[in-house]
Amino acid sequence: MDGFTALYIFMLAAFTGYEVISRVPVILHTPLMSGSNFIHGVVLIGAMASLGHADPDEPLQLLIGFLAVFLGAANAAGGYIVTERMLAMFKTGNRKQGGAQ
Amino acid sequence: MTSNWFINAAYFAVTLVFILGLKAMSSPVTARKGIVLAGFAMVAATVVTFFMPGLHNVGLMVMAIVLGGGVAWWSGKVVKMTDMPQMVAVYNGMGGGAAACIAAIELVRGVEHTAMVSTLLVLGAIIGSVAFSGSCVAFAKLQGLMNKTIRLPQQNNINFFLTLLTFGLGLTIGYSDAPSLFEITLFFILALALGVVLVIPIGGADMPVVISLLNAFTGLAVGFKGFVLANPALIVAGIVVGASGMLLTQLMAKAMNRPIRNIIFSPITGEAAASDGSEVQGSMRELSATDAASLMRYGNKVIIIPGYGMAVAGAQHKVWEMAQLLEEGGVEVVFAIHPVAGRMPGHMNVLLAEAGVPYDKIFDLEEINADFPQADVALVIGANDVVNPVARTDKSSPIYGMPILNADMAQNVIVVKRGKGAGYSGIENALFYKDNCRMLYGSAQAAIADVIAQVKTMEV
Numbered sequence: 001m002d003g004f005t006a007l008y009i010f011m012l013a014a015f016t017g018y019e020v021i022s023r024v025p026v027i028l029h030t031p032l033m034s035g036s037n038f039i040h041g042v043v044l045i046g047a048m049a050s051l052g053h054a055d056p057d058e059p060l061q062l063l064i065g066f067l068a069v070f071l072g073a074a075n076a077a078g079g080y081i082v083t084e085r086m087l088a089m090f091k092t093g094n095r096k097q098g099g100a101q
Numbered sequence: 102m103t104s105n106w107f108i109n110a111a112y113f114a115v116t117l118v119f120i121l122g123l124k125a126m127s128s129p130v131t132a133r134k135g136i137v138l139a140g141f142a143m144v145a146a147t148v149v150t151f152f153m154p155g156l157h158n159v160g161l162m163v164m165a166i167v168l169g170g171g172v173a174w175w176s177g178k179v180v181k182m183t184d185m186p187q188m189v190a191v192y193n194g195m196g197g198g199a200a201a202c203i204a205a206i207e208l209v210r211g212v213e214h215t216a217m218v219s220t221l222l223v224l225g226a227i228i229g230s231v232a233f234s235g236s237c238v239a240f241a242k243l244q245g246l247m248n249k250t251i252r253l254p255q256q257n258n259i260n261f262f263l264t265l266l267t268f269g270l271g272l273t274i275g276y277s278d279a280p281s282l283f284e285i286t287l288f289f290i291l292a293l294a295l296g297v298v299l300v301i302p303i304g305g306a307d308m309p310v311v312i313s314l315l316n317a318f319t320g321l322a323v324g325f326k327g328f329v330l331a332n333p334a335l336i337v338a339g340i341v342v343g344a345s346g347m348l349l350t351q352l353m354a355k356a357m358n359r360p361i362r363n364i365i366f367s368p369i370t371g372e373a374a375a376s377d378g379s380e381v382q383g384s385m386r387e388l389s390a391t392d393a394a395s396l397m398r399y400g401n402k403v404i405i406i407p408g409y410g411m412a413v414a415g416a417q418h419k420v421w422e423m424a425q426l427l428e429e430g431g432v433e434v435v436f437a438i439h440p441v442a443g444r445m446p447g448h449m450n451v452l453l454a455e456a457g458v459p460y461d462k463i464f465d466l467e468e469i470n471a472d473f474p475q476a477d478v479a480l481v482i483g484a485n486d487v488v489n490p491v492a493r494t495d496k497s498s499p500i501y502g503m504p505i506l507n508a509d510m511a512q513n514v515i516v517v518k519r520g521k522g523a524g525y526s527g528i529e530n531a532l533f534y535k536d537n538c539r540m541l542y543g544s545a546q547a548a549i550a551d552v553i554a555q556v557k558t559m560e561v
Binding site for chain 2: 003006009010013014015016017018020021022023024025026027028029030031032033034035036037038039040041042043044045046047048049050051052053054055056058060061062064065066067068069070071072073074075076077078079080081082083084085086087088089
């Protein structure tokens with residue numbers, strides 16, 4: 001990939017990230033942070049590629065690669081479950097119950 | 102090659118779904134759908150990656166995924182809602198660590214890259230390492246393993262030189278053909294140390310902003326790794342998270358009226374807080390649960406201001422029980438939430454939602470502040486700095502200018518508090534010494550239970 005293509009992708013992705021969440025209400029700040037934390041868990045596929053292309057005869061490469069995949073998988077799985085738990089609460093937060101008690 | 106085409110197409114779809122998922126997560130109605138959608142995309146991305154041509158060490162890979170994913174899934178499942186922020190910090194740190202490890206492999210293998218890719222490789226390695234060690238420190242602080250904020254002498258100079266040294270060594274390694282193992286190790290040690298010294302002086306109250314910032318860092322690091330591995334899915338997902346994380350950090354910092362620059366370079370410190378305390382005059386006065394109960398029971402409007410202290414005591418269910426009881430007696434009860442109540446913006450809303458408090462009883466700072474003068478009672482439960490009037494008046498105070506809930510303007514203020522200590526930031530609270538303020542000492546859980554018992558006797 002040449003430098004300018006990379007720069008264009010960087011710019012467009014940055015604007016997308018900025019725009020996508022620009023109107024988020026305060027109550028969703030924490031779940032959204034957690035959700036975006038989950039999404040960068042996609043580093044897992046990069047870690048898999050890294051470990052997959054490491055030399056099987058080099059224990060050091062294997063060790064670091066293993067660590068990379070381990071950490072990436074933990075980021076993805078943990079990020080998902082925590083976000084899901086938070087948002088599940090909003091759903092059952094009896095919105096319809098209303099204030100007329 | 103068909104399998105390559107298939108993988109690339111799948112990655113493209115996955116990236117699109119991630120962006121749509123993130124978009125959905127920024128609205129309360131679609132948020133749940135957003136995370137589930139993104140979850141499916143993540144599984145798809147992982148499965149597809151196994152079909153990558155020329156992939157070795159598949160057994161080891163599966164083992165790492167099962168172990169890492171399993172441990173994280175289990176810990177995420179059992180963690181209490183109050184401890185959520187530090188878990189987010191941990192998972193975020195792991196992502197940063199993974200990005201740093203990818204860089205380490207590339208360096209150890211001595212793969213040749215263009216100058217641009219080498220630069221991004223090193224940048225990603227530094228940012229990922231900082232996110233990792235910084236998140237570990239953030240976790241330790243929020244978990245209460247490290248209570249003191251340690252401020253090194255010449256902190257800003259140390260930060261500056263360590264940053265310079267890390268980048269210098271990093272770029273030297275990045276551009277050299279065959280960096281030695283010693284150099285690479287030293288580089289990562291420096292980068293990890295940088296994360297520690299950056300976060301260690303930052304006080305607990307600023308932690309959410311720091312976690313959000315580190316989250317954005319990890320996103321960037323992942324994006325940079327995408328350039329190194331020539332994987333557009335990583336690039337776009339990483340940069341999108343990096344940018345949205347930066348925006349989120351700004352929104353949080355704005356809610357606290359603390360510019361990000363100030364948080365990093367001049368954190369709220371204990372010394373500043375101590376010099377502040379001596380200026381507060383008067384004494385705190387106690388009141389009994391009976392008095393508290395009658396003040397609220399025979400009032401017309403009660404505004405409850407919950408803070409982290411309530412959540413830690415696990416008292417949100419009791420508080421909601423009390424609120425319902427008061428409402429049955431015809432008292433209007435609402436909840437006022439400061440943007441940074443809890444440990445992160447929105448954290449308190451999550452905790453109240455868990456207790457079953459409906460949305461329409463929960464109000465933001467801007468919505469509720471004008472109502473305080475009409476309230477008979479402002480009940481402050483385990484909150485402190487967010488109701489401290491010195492933020493409005495005392496220019497020398499470290500929290501001066503932070504928007505606060507105007508609890509002091511209510512007819513009566515009742516503060517439920519465990520002891521006489523200062524708040525999370527260590528700043529003395531002028532509200533507690535005001536004439537219209539009374540203290541109800543005890544743990545939130547027990548104190549509210551007492552009040553409930555008293556209110557019940559009044560209804561007969």
